[in-house]
Amino acid sequence: MTKKLKKSILLILIIIIGSVTGVLIGWSSPDPVSRNILIKARQYAYDPPVIKVNKGDTLHIKLTSLDVVHGFFVEGYDIDARIFSHQKKFNMRHPSEGKKWTEVEELVLITDKTGKFRYRCSNTCGTMHPFMQGELIVQPNTTYHAGVGGIVGLFLGMIWMFTRRIKRQDPSVQISRIDSN
Secondary structure: OOHHHHHHHHHHHHHHHHHHHHHHHHHOOOOOOEEEEEEEEEOOEEEOOEEEEEOOOEEEEEEEEOOOOEEEEEOOOOEEEEEOEOOOOEEEEOHHHOOOOEEEOOEEEEOOOOEEEEEEOOOOOOOOHHHOEEEEEEEOOHHHHHHHHHHHHHHHHHHHHHHHHHHHOOOOOOOOOOOOO
16 A cells, blocks of 8 residues: 555545544534524514524424515425414415415424525515525534534644654755856
8 A cells, every 4th residue: 555545545534533523513412492483574584584493392483474464484394374464373384285274373393304494485575575584494404513524624634744744854954056157
């Protein structure tokens, strides 16, 4: 096995170890909790625009509209709602099941999948309607932690290679000759 091949294999192992460490760090998450969330819809935004929760949390979401009729569709969770202006109750359904709208005061969502999920308005509410969206971030995002671990592993591998290169160089100073004609 050549020296170059040995170095390459060692560098790859360092990166893999960093990635696996990142995944393992991200895998541990706190116990699931119940969270009450109020989402206010207005043209053309949701408040809060970003919701961060942990995998397994139970979300009790109340929706209200401050101006016109809005929708609330959560990608990846098969939930669609129609929110009426200044009313506590709203309509909800599961589109994939083909069920009819049900009037509710809150929707309950158990975050069983990790990742980033967009929630967006599913009822045309004006000219900027396509831009009305928010994000539901369900942690841990193991891809993120693996990426950070991989970057740390790459950084450590580069430092290791750099220090080995410095140790191999001749410490004596070389003086170059200038030829004069």
